[in-house]
Amino acid sequence: xxxxxxxxxxxxxxxxxxxxxxxxxxxxxxxxxxxxxxxxxxxxxxxxxxxxxxxxxxxxxxxxxxxxxxxxxxxxxxxxxxxxxxxxxxxxxxxxxxxxxxxxxxxxxxxxxxxxxxxxxxxxxxxxxxxxxxxxxxxxxxxxxxxxxxxxxxxxxxxxxxxxxxxxxxxxxxxxxxxxxxxxxxxxx
Numbered sequence: 001x002x003x004x005x006x007x008x009x010x011x012x013x014x015x016x017x018x019x020x021x022x023x024x025x026x027x028x029x030x031x032x033x034x035x036x037x038x039x040x041x042x043x044x045x046x047x048x049x050x051x052x053x054x055x056x057x058x059x060x061x062x063x064x065x066x067x068x069x070x071x072x073x074x075x076x077x078x079x080x081x082x083x084x085x086x087x088x089x090x091x092x093x094x095x096x097x098x099x100x101x102x103x104x105x106x107x108x109x110x111x112x113x114x115x116x117x118x119x120x121x122x123x124x125x126x127x128x129x130x131x132x133x134x135x136x137x138x139x140x141x142x143x144x145x146x147x148x149x150x151x152x153x154x155x156x157x158x159x160x161x162x163x164x165x166x167x168x169x170x171x172x173x174x175x176x177x178x179x180x181x182x183x184x185x186x187x188x189x
Contacts, residue, residue: 029141032156033133034148034163039125042170048121055117059110066103073099125170132169136162 039045077092084092137145145162146153 028143030144030146031137031142031160031162032146032148032151032153033161033166035126035129035166036149038129038163038166038170039122041167042125042129043174044125044170045122048118048125051121052114052118056114059114063103063107063110066099066106070096070099070103128173129166129170132166132173133162136165136169 040049073092073096077089077096080092081089133145136142148156148161148163
């Protein structure tokens with residue numbers, strides 16, 4: 001009797017061992033999404049990128065003007081080096097070094113400003129994208145959705161990349177929101 005019970009238990013265990021991996025594999029669905037690509041391809045992302053570009057170009061023009069002034073000062077020092085007294089030359093070199101340090105400081109300040117502005121403009125977009133990814137994951141029955149650039153994914157079949165779907169849903173939700181806002185403002189008139 002014990003042998004028969006062990007035989008039945010063994011048969012059930014073997015059956016489960018054979019069937020369980022197939023059941024588990026069928027239930028597991030994994031996909032990827034490239035949030036950086038989605039960010040650059042959504043309408044809001046493009047607008048944010050354009051705003052950042054305008055800010056960057058304005059800052060770059062300022063830096064370029066300061067660099068030209070610095071270069072002119074350097075050339076002036078080099079041209080007058082032989083005719084200036086050592087004290088006057090030292091004052092000019094110190095003025096040049098001070099201007100150079102100010103330029104470096106301004107550059108670092110602009111870098112921090114641009115990074116802060118980028119985070120400010122992109123964070124709301126990325127948050128909405130994450131909500132869309134969660135909705136897709138739940139509605140489509142995905143077990144796991146990985147961020148393509150941060151998860152070390154080297155290759156994935158196109159049918160498992162949800163980036164285009166996220167972009168479409170994001171743009172659709174943005175256009176719905178803007179059309180609702182437009183209707184609200186026209187009702188107020």
